[in-house]
Amino acid sequence: MENPTGLFREEAVELLTALEGYLLDLEKNPGNRELINDVFRALHTLKGSGAMFGFNDLAGFVHHIENVFDLVRKEELYLDRSLLNLTLEARDLMKFLIDPAAEVSPSSRRRMAELTETFSRLLPQKLTAGDQPKNISENQPVFHAAEKISGSKILYGISFAPHPEFFTSGNNPLNIIAELKSLGDLKVMVNSCLVPDLASLSPEKCYLDWRFELTSENDINAVKDVFMFVEDIADLKIEILKELQVAAANESAATDERAEISDVPCAAQAEEVFKPSFSADAVTDSTILAGIKVDAGKLEKLIGLLGELVTLQSRLSQAAENRGDSELIAISQELDALTGELRDNALKLSMLPIESIFARLERFGETESAALKRQVRFKFAGGDTELDKGVLSRLFEPLTFLIRFCIHNSHEDPASRIQKQKDPRCLISVSAWHSSGNVCVSVEDDGCLSQLSEEQGAVLERSQRIVEELRGSLEARLSPGRHSAFVIKLPLNLAIIEGLMISLADRLFVFPLSLVEECIELTLADQARHYNKNVVMVRGQIVPYISLREKFAVVGALPEVQQVVIINQNGRRVGFVVDQVVGEYQTVIKSWGKFCSHTPGITGATILGDGNIALIVDLPVLIEEEKNDSVSEGHS
Amino acid sequence: MTKRILIADDSGSIREMLAFVLTQAGYEVLSAQDGQEALDKAPSFGPHLIITDLNMPNLNGIELVKNLRGMTNFRFTPILVLTTEGQDEKKQAGKAAGATGWLVKPFKPEKLLAVVGKVLPN
Numbered sequence: 001m002e003n004p005t006g007l008f009r010e011e012a013v014e015l016l017t018a019l020e021g022y023l024l025d026l027e028k029n030p031g032n033r034e035l036i037n038d039v040f041r042a043l044h045t046l047k048g049s050g051a052m053f054g055f056n057d058l059a060g061f062v063h064h065i066e067n068v069f070d071l072v073r074k075e076e077l078y079l080d081r082s083l084l085n086l087t088l089e090a091r092d093l094m095k096f097l098i099d100p101a102a103e104v105s106p107s108s109r110r111r112m113a114e115l116t117e118t119f120s121r122l123l124p125q126k127l128t129a130g131d132q133p134k135n136i137s138e139n140q141p142v143f144h145a146a147e148k149i150s151g152s153k154i155l156y157g158i159s160f161a162p163h164p165e166f167f168t169s170g171n172n173p174l175n176i177i178a179e180l181k182s183l184g185d186l187k188v189m190v191n192s193c194l195v196p197d198l199a200s201l202s203p204e205k206c207y208l209d210w211r212f213e214l215t216s217e218n219d220i221n222a223v224k225d226v227f228m229f230v231e232d233i234a235d236l237k238i239e240i241l242k243e244l245q246v247a248a249a250n251e252s253a254a255t256d257e258r259a260e261i262s263d264v265p266c267a268a269q270a271e272e273v274f275k276p277s278f279s280a281d282a283v284t285d286s287t288i289l290a291g292i293k294v295d296a297g298k299l300e301k302l303i304g305l306l307g308e309l310v311t312l313q314s315r316l317s318q319a320a321e322n323r324g325d326s327e328l329i330a331i332s333q334e335l336d337a338l339t340g341e342l343r344d345n346a347l348k349l350s351m352l353p354i355e356s357i358f359a360r361l362e363r364f365g366e367t368e369s370a371a372l373k374r375q376v377r378f379k380f381a382g383g384d385t386e387l388d389k390g391v392l393s394r395l396f397e398p399l400t401f402l403i404r405f406c407i408h409n410s411h412e413d414p415a416s417r418i419q420k421q422k423d424p425r426c427l428i429s430v431s432a433w434h435s436s437g438n439v440c441v442s443v444e445d446d447g448c449l450s451q452l453s454e455e456q457g458a459v460l461e462r463s464q465r466i467v468e469e470l471r472g473s474l475e476a477r478l479s480p481g482r483h484s485a486f487v488i489k490l491p492l493n494l495a496i497i498e499g500l501m502i503s504l505a506d507r508l509f510v511f512p513l514s515l516v517e518e519c520i521e522l523t524l525a526d527q528a529r530h531y532n533k534n535v536v537m538v539r540g541q542i543v544p545y546i547s548l549r550e551k552f553a554v555v556g557a558l559p560e561v562q563q564v565v566i567i568n569q570n571g572r573r574v575g576f577v578v579d580q581v582v583g584e585y586q587t588v589i590k591s592w593g594k595f596c597s598h599t600p601g602i603t604g605a606t607i608l609g610d611g612n613i614a615l616i617v618d619l620p621v622l623i624e625e626e627k628n629d630s631v632s633e634g635h636s
Numbered sequence: 637m638t639k640r641i642l643i644a645d646d647s648g649s650i651r652e653m654l655a656f657v658l659t660q661a662g663y664e665v666l667s668a669q670d671g672q673e674a675l676d677k678a679p680s681f682g683p684h685l686i687i688t689d690l691n692m693p694n695l696n697g698i699e700l701v702k703n704l705r706g707m708t709n710f711r712f713t714p715i716l717v718l719t720t721e722g723q724d725e726k727k728q729a730g731k732a733a734g735a736t737g738w739l740v741k742p743f744k745p746e747k748l749l750a751v752v753g754k755v756l757p758n
Binding site for chain 1: 646647648649650652653691692693705711712713714715718720731734735736737738741742743754755756757
């Protein structure tokens with residue numbers, strides 16, 4: 001900027017000259033309204049610009065005079081000759097305050113103070129009290145943003161319901177959302193229940209309201225400032241839901257590099273519970289309290305109850321949505337978050353590291369190999385991989401089958417092993433690892449597979465069935481003359497999964513969300529473009545799809561636009577055509593009963609919020625079925 | 637796309653400061669000395685934001701806001717009014733006329749940009 005102070009000074013000199021002119025004219029035309037307005041405006045600009053360019057003395061001096069002229073302008077005060085003279089005198093003194101070279105004499109200073117006193121006495125009490133112009137002031141929008149609370153974060157719950165006429169103020173809810181987002185992690189939930197039919201919708205009105213959950217380091221003033229311009233044109237509620245604290249730096253930094261954010265209430269609670277029992281009982285061996293044994297039945301009961309709670313919660317959200325009651329929606333959303341957390345924690349309770357069965361497996365293997373007089377050694381890896389206790393206990397049996405299979409069928413005598421530069425003892429390795437929502441357990445040997453006996457085949461089939469009952473899959477890599485490998489893939493938990501709900505005609509189904517990659521639209525034109533070959537192009541890649549309507553023989557009017565849910569199975573993308581994608585859904589799996597336990601393509605059922613039943617689709621089986629169908633079609 | 641801002645203020649130094657700071661920040665700025673001039677210039681300039689002082693000769697800020705809101709093109713355009721300390725009623729009058737928000741004088745360049753960014757995000 002080309003010296004703004006200089007620019008202001010030039011302008012101020014002009015203003016003062018003009019001001020003198022107006023005042024002298026007023027002597028001749030007392031009470032001339034236009035002149036009075038001119039005087040007020042000149043004073044107003046002198047004060048405002050003065051303060052902005054650092055002429056605080058000037059701004060302070062002009063302040064009361066401006067207020068007096070505001071009263072004159074509103075005809076609440078009469079501009080008599082003596083007031084006019086005082087103003088002229090004040091104007092002359094102002095000259096000193098804009099001249100950098102001028103040393104303001106003590107007598108002038110004194111006179112200024114007297115004049116300030118005189119002018120302020122003309123003002124009503126409320127205008128003078130605490131009404132000094134501040135320097136760069138507080139009453140500004142947006143400027144709390146820098147105030148961060150060090151080391152802690154706050155979870156804010158914000159309800160924001162703009163009035164219908166919101167847009168005519170020139171404000172935009174999207175700007176507000178963007179600004180909130182700049183403050184931290186933002187979860188946005190929109191309520192569109194009040195949007196009317198197109199016929200009665202006015203595009204200039206705002207029908208939406210929002211619920212935000214903001215996790216931010218900023219204090220509540222920074223959050224309030226975001227809404228500064230819209231307070232009177234929206235219903236707004238900002239509350240602090242939770243204060244999250246980064247684990248005390250001095251302790252955690254030294255001992256634990258993973259300085260995680262922990263919940264203050266929880267941490268406090270944990271201390272309450274555990275600390276006294278350590279000290280009061282003077283237990284020296286601290287490992288005694290590191291864990292407690294809980295009866296498996298109690299855990300099962302807890303998980304069962306939790307399943308009911310999750311179902312009830314879904315019902316509540318649905319009812320709240322239908323009702324469009326934003327208060328109820330807010331409560332339901334908070335409860336939803338809490339239920340989710342409770343579920344995750346409770347499910348962890350029943351998880352055990354697979355290590356806990358490794359020792360038993362080794363013992364089994366040793367007994368088995370000793371009986372056959374075969375030298376075998378074992379290697380275990382991934383022992384800290386956690387699995388649901390129920391799954392784990394049922395997994396033991398198929399694992400023993402597989403180990404036995406390796407001992408029996410991959411035998412080579414030590415001499416030929418040595419010839420192949422291998423350890424004379426056959427190595428059987430058991431490993432476990434997590435893979436995208438699944439747990440994988442592999443059993444592998446380094447021997448040489450002999451021909452399979454029928455009996456062995458039957459044992460393998462039995463293993464396969466057990467794994468499938470656990471909603472998992474068993475993959476075997478067996479070829480005579482080579483070493484053998486098995487991979488068991490299991491879902492993390494049996495009782496509750498994240499699902500994607502879809503609809504076919506008026507029926508609802510659930511896909512396991514862990515398999516779903518993306519959803520795209522499919523129109524009749526799209527289908528025709530690919531000659532009804534049941535493929536879609538997704539970003540240049542050809543993805544084949546299966547029509548779920550065909551698979552399940554569902555009839556009824558086809559929607560104009562169908563959806564393809566693309567799933568990823570072992571790196572291969574396959575689409576499933578459905579009528580509509582309803583949304584994500586926490587699915588509590590209900591056992592399917594004996595009556596239809598062997599329905600291919602369906603793994604179970606779940607009860608929806610409104611009491612209806614949705615079937616859980618077994619996508620891998622459907623893909624397998626389709627593969628076989630098309631192979632046999634190809635042969636015929 | 638460069639965002640256009642129209643400023644209306646009868647004080648040359650304020651205009652100068654606003655124009656300088658906003659131009660530096662990458663906005664395209666057009667100045668007007670009073671409300672009437674701003675009203676005349678607005679249709680052809682097509683501003684995305686209007687910043688106006690309240691006390692101006694010919695047509696004051698409140699009247700300018702009312703006039704702009706009456707024009708189809710500016711029904712929803714953000715408008716900031718410049719007020720001074722202790723002018724709460726002015727602020728209210730501005731809002732009642734249809735102003736989007738306000739900026740209290742005196743202000744520093746970074747405050748100006750923060751408030752502009754609030755109503756006119758990139």
